[in-house]
Amino acid sequence: MVEWTDFERATIQDIFSKIDYDIVGPATLARCLVVYPWCQRYFGNFGNLYNAAAISSNPMVAKHGTIILHGLDRAVKNMDDIKNTYAELSVLHSEKLHVDPDNFKLLTDCLTIVVAGQMGKAFTGEVQAAFQKFLAVVVTSLGRQYH
Amino acid sequence: MTSLTAKDKDTVRSFWAKVSGKAEDIGMDALARMLIVYPQTKTYFAHWKDLSPGSAPVKKHGITVMNGVGFAVEKIDDLKAGLLSLSELHAFTLRVDPANFKIISHNILVVLAIMFPNEFTPQVHVSMDKFLAALALALAEKYR
Numbered sequence: 001m002v003e004w005t006d007f008e009r010a011t012i013q014d015i016f017s018k019i020d021y022d023i024v025g026p027a028t029l030a031r032c033l034v035v036y037p038w039c040q041r042y043f044g045n046f047g048n049l050y051n052a053a054a055i056s057s058n059p060m061v062a063k064h065g066t067i068i069l070h071g072l073d074r075a076v077k078n079m080d081d082i083k084n085t086y087a088e089l090s091v092l093h094s095e096k097l098h099v100d101p102d103n104f105k106l107l108t109d110c111l112t113i114v115v116a117g118q119m120g121k122a123f124t125g126e127v128q129a130a131f132q133k134f135l136a137v138v139v140t141s142l143g144r145q146y147h
Numbered sequence: 148m149t150s151l152t153a154k155d156k157d158t159v160r161s162f163w164a165k166v167s168g169k170a171e172d173i174g175m176d177a178l179a180r181m182l183i184v185y186p187q188t189k190t191y192f193a194h195w196k197d198l199s200p201g202s203a204p205v206k207k208h209g210i211t212v213m214n215g216v217g218f219a220v221e222k223i224d225d226l227k228a229g230l231l232s233l234s235e236l237h238a239f240t241l242r243v244d245p246a247n248f249k250i251i252s253h254n255i256l257v258v259l260a261i262m263f264p265n266e267f268t269p270q271v272h273v274s275m276d277k278f279l280a281a282l283a284l285a286l287a288e289k290y291r
Contacts, residue, residue, distance in 0.1 A: 055269075126183060128184050128257065
C-alpha cells in the first residue's frame, strides 16, 4: 500500500482542482507527440501529425488529451487504492490498445512539464515530488496487468 | 538516438541566447529540485554540510552545472570533442552514474517550463531534450 503524507494528499487534490482540463490535457498529449514522436504509433487514424504546429492544432489530439487527463480523476479520488482502481484500464491498455508501458512515463513527464508551466513558482520542489510520486503510482498501476 | 539536426542546433542556440541571462537561477533551482524530488542523488553530496535548497553549496554547484550546459551549447557542433575533459572529470574523479544525467536534465526542463512558459514550446522542448541527451552521452564517453 502506498503511504501518502497529508501534504501529498492536499497537494494532489489542490493541483487537480485548479488545472483547466481542456488546456492541460491537449497541451500534454500534443507535447508528448512532438517530443517523443514514436508515440504517434498509437494514433494512426488521428490525421495530420506531420509537424509540431499540426499536432498542436489537431482537434482529435486535443479531444483525446482531455480524455486521458480525466482518466487521472479516478486515481485522484481513490489515492489509497490506485492499484485496483486501474486494474481494468491496465487490461485495456495491454490487451486492446497495446501501449508500451514505458510510454506512460513519457506522457507523465510531459504532464509534469505542462503543469509546471501553468503553476509557475507555486510548483515548488516539494510539490513536484508529490506530483511525480502520484504519477509514478499511476504508471505502475497501469502497467500491472500486462503479461 | 538520433543526432542533432541543424534545426535542433539553431533552436537550442536561439533559446539559450534568450535564457542564458538567468543561467544561474536555472541551475540553482534545477539542482535544488533534484535533491528534493530524487533524494537518491544526495548520495553524491555527502561532503556538503547543508543540502537544503537555498544553501551556499547547492547554489554554487547549480551555477557550476549550468555553466557547463552553457559551455556545451558553444560546443554543440562537436560535443564529444568539446566535452572531453569534462567527461574525464565525471568518469574518473566524480564517477556520477550516467543514469543521473537524465534526472538533472528532466529538472532543468521543468525549471525552463516554469521560468519561460511562453518560450518553452513543444518544439523548443524537443530540441532541448535532444541536446541534453546528446550532452549526457558526450559526458559519459570516457566512462568505459
